Amino acid sequence: MIKRTRYLKGILCCLYIFLIAPLAAADPGYLWLEAGPQMRRMGGGDSEGAMQSGNTNSGMAHGRPVAGPNAPPRPASHARQVSADGHGASDTQSKSPPEKRAAMSHPAHYTLRLGWPAAASASCETLLTAEASILRPDGSAQKLIPHLETPEAVRIRDAALIQGRYVISASFDQTTGDTHYRLFTQATMRNTGEKPQRHPLPDQKDIHTRVPRFLIEDLSPDPGKNFARVHRKYTGDKLPVRLLLSEAPVANQPVTLTTASGWRQTLTTDEKGEATFALIKESFHDNEINKRPVTYFVTSEIRRPAHSRQGPRGEVLRSTLALLVYPSPLDWESRSAGLYALFLAMAAIGVVTAIRRRQRKRPCA
Amino acid sequence: MRIDRIRLIVQAFCFVFLIYGGILGFSIGNAVPTMACIYAEDRGGACFLYPFQRFMSLPLSTLIGATILPFLIYLGTFFLWGLVFGKAFCGWICPLGFLQDLLTRARQFLGIDGARFRWASRERFQWVKYALLALLILIPMGIGNSLGGLPKLSGDWAVPFCQICPGKPLLPLFSGDTSHLLIDFSSPVKLALTSLLMFLTGVFLIGGFVKRRWFCLYCPMAALLSLFDRIGFVGLKKKGEACTRCGNCYRACPMEIREIADERDRKHMVTQDCILCMRCVEVCPENKALSATLLGFPVFSASAAGFLKRQGCAPPLPIEDFPHDSNSN
Ligand code: SF4
Ligand code: SF4
Numbered sequence: 001m002i003k004r005t006r007y008l009k010g011i012l013c014c015l016y017i018f019l020i021a022p023l024a025a026a027d028p029g030y031l032w033l034e035a036g037p038q039m040r041r042m043g044g045g046d047s048e049g050a051m052q053s054g055n056t057n058s059g060m061a062h063g064r065p066v067a068g069p070n071a072p073p074r075p076a077s078h079a080r081q082v083s084a085d086g087h088g089a090s091d092t093q094s095k096s097p098p099e100k101r102a103a104m105s106h107p108a109h110y111t112l113r114l115g116w117p118a119a120a121s122a123s124c125e126t127l128l129t130a131e132a133s134i135l136r137p138d139g140s141a142q143k144l145i146p147h148l149e150t151p152e153a154v155r156i157r158d159a160a161l162i163q164g165r166y167v168i169s170a171s172f173d174q175t176t177g178d179t180h181y182r183l184f185t186q187a188t189m190r191n192t193g194e195k196p197q198r199h200p201l202p203d204q205k206d207i208h209t210r211v212p213r214f215l216i217e218d219l220s221p222d223p224g225k226n227f228a229r230v231h232r233k234y235t236g237d238k239l240p241v242r243l244l245l246s247e248a249p250v251a252n253q254p255v256t257l258t259t260a261s262g263w264r265q266t267l268t269t270d271e272k273g274e275a276t277f278a279l280i281k282e283s284f285h286d287n288e289i290n291k292r293p294v295t296y297f298v299t300s301e302i303r304r305p306a307h308s309r310q311g312p313r314g315e316v317l318r319s320t321l322a323l324l325v326y327p328s329p330l331d332w333e334s335r336s337a338g339l340y341a342l343f344l345a346m347a348a349i350g351v352v353t354a355i356r357r358r359q360r361k362r363p364c365a
Numbered sequence: 366m367r368i369d370r371i372r373l374i375v376q377a378f379c380f381v382f383l384i385y386g387g388i389l390g391f392s393i394g395n396a397v398p399t400m401a402c403i404y405a406e407d408r409g410g411a412c413f414l415y416p417f418q419r420f421m422s423l424p425l426s427t428l429i430g431a432t433i434l435p436f437l438i439y440l441g442t443f444f445l446w447g448l449v450f451g452k453a454f455c456g457w458i459c460p461l462g463f464l465q466d467l468l469t470r471a472r473q474f475l476g477i478d479g480a481r482f483r484w485a486s487r488e489r490f491q492w493v494k495y496a497l498l499a500l501l502i503l504i505p506m507g508i509g510n511s512l513g514g515l516p517k518l519s520g521d522w523a524v525p526f527c528q529i530c531p532g533k534p535l536l537p538l539f540s541g542d543t544s545h546l547l548i549d550f551s552s553p554v555k556l557a558l559t560s561l562l563m564f565l566t567g568v569f570l571i572g573g574f575v576k577r578r579w580f581c582l583y584c585p586m587a588a589l590l591s592l593f594d595r596i597g598f599v600g601l602k603k604k605g606e607a608c609t610r611c612g613n614c615y616r617a618c619p620m621e622i623r624e625i626a627d628e629r630d631r632k633h634m635v636t637q638d639c640i641l642c643m644r645c646v647e648v649c650p651e652n653k654a655l656s657a658t659l660l661g662f663p664v665f666s667a668s669a670a671g672f673l674k675r676q677g678c679a680p681p682l683p684i685e686d687f688p689h690d691s692n693s694n
Pocket of ligand 2: 601617618619620621622625638640641642643644645646
């Protein structure tokens, strides 16, 4: 049965790649931010207590990070990056000033991707024109410049030096035929580093504001300060989201959750522009426990006629929230077994101690 | 006030700071050489061992290459802490030590007799803390490197000591987090480590109720802090000629260190198990036989007068003040 499903999936993929994708090539799909390899190594925006690091590039806002645990040095060929503004290569390994890095923090490191959730997607050079910005926990914001980090990956990065929650947004415009596509995405990450007040607010005048911004906001409550298990989403969790268009909530708007394997659920936002999904478990573990996270997508689309008479006649606003979802640890952890084991150990040692004491106290015959 | 009481107050303060300090935004960093568990959500400072094991799990080329600076800063911070406070961390600051002292007080309150270590078994298990220290270096190294051509260990072995340290399930409990009291069935390694953790936590709680500070004898942090026994700012010195080997200090010592009473020729008395609690200085009845020192200068010394005062007796009078027998003239 499982084999048959796999074959079916394969056939559908081929159909998509060879027939549907070329036909639909004109439509850029959705834009989203995927946790970069450095974040994935550390659990996708969740530090797992790991310390930080890595390499460097033109997109970062704080200079060169010092590589840290779990971040092996990149091959020399990757040290030279093509910067977004076309200024060619920049040998950041040798020229950037060393970055001050809190040992337990990690960078905001994201790959920009364009395509269809749970189907084909790419991170191509066209995304170098995307706009991206970061809002830091101290209230400072800064523009991030996408750069080609590897031949297949356009990425953005911020050193994320201070403690707290970071909001990373990106947008991309494309006109195809009569339609103008405006794609937006937003991601959040938490970090432990230094206390925010130590850093002066940077100059914020270069932050882009592309109107209208159509965003899906993750309203999950703050998980606290424990960086050993911060900000992870698990299957079974609730995901409250809010749709904002030019910072105003969008009511009665369909919003869709798509899991990594393509399962979909569509809800309609209430009058506050909010909807709450349950992050369903995609599949159970096969032979081995799989603790790896997969990407879930929340998407929404608004189609409307264009404002101006010139240019394209229609406008499509699309927004994506891509998030890493971990399999629920309840699949393999048992608290009751833990408590039983603890009490059993205590009882056993207590009884042994009591018996030994009694034997010692017994008067000699 | 008795030094025991002062110590309890300081320990309580440090406990509150280390477990809840983060609520007010206080933090003394993550390189503190004491068992202030990093899993406690509102912590005001965290144990050195967690990041240390994380660093050790890096490939060697990365550790001595790209991460050498953060690693050295980490080690340097630990070194400074150790140099200034040394084993005083164990006696005055450690939250797990404080929990053991509370268990001992609870036992005393209930009027239950405590147990002492047999000298032979104590000697026999001295190596355990050094073995644990070696393992918490070698196992993480085996994750990022292939040691001796062996295959790399799986990520399930990450932070191995934290995975079996009773502080992990116990200290987060004080901020209402019960999520570390569990058995993990995801792999044989996880199953073994979490079962061992639950067992050791049980032993910690019952053992702490039966024996004073038993866990400290096996603590790898104590093994690390032993590096500062001689060079640390805080010390414990003995004046052999004043000592009468009465054994008061040994009987009062929570770590049951025999050498403190036995050895008269030794000057520096901070032994590998000493927690610098200064109880021995307090109970010693001989003038200046034992002294607590700071940077080599005595700050608290044993004295006959102090001893008698603490016993509730009048201090001894100088010879010339003794009342004379009126008939003697
Ligand atoms: S209490 Fe003082 S005199 Fe007695 S054995 Fe200890 S150091 Fe010596
Ligand atoms: S030797 Fe003295 S200072 Fe050290 S643990 Fe024993 S009583 Fe405390």
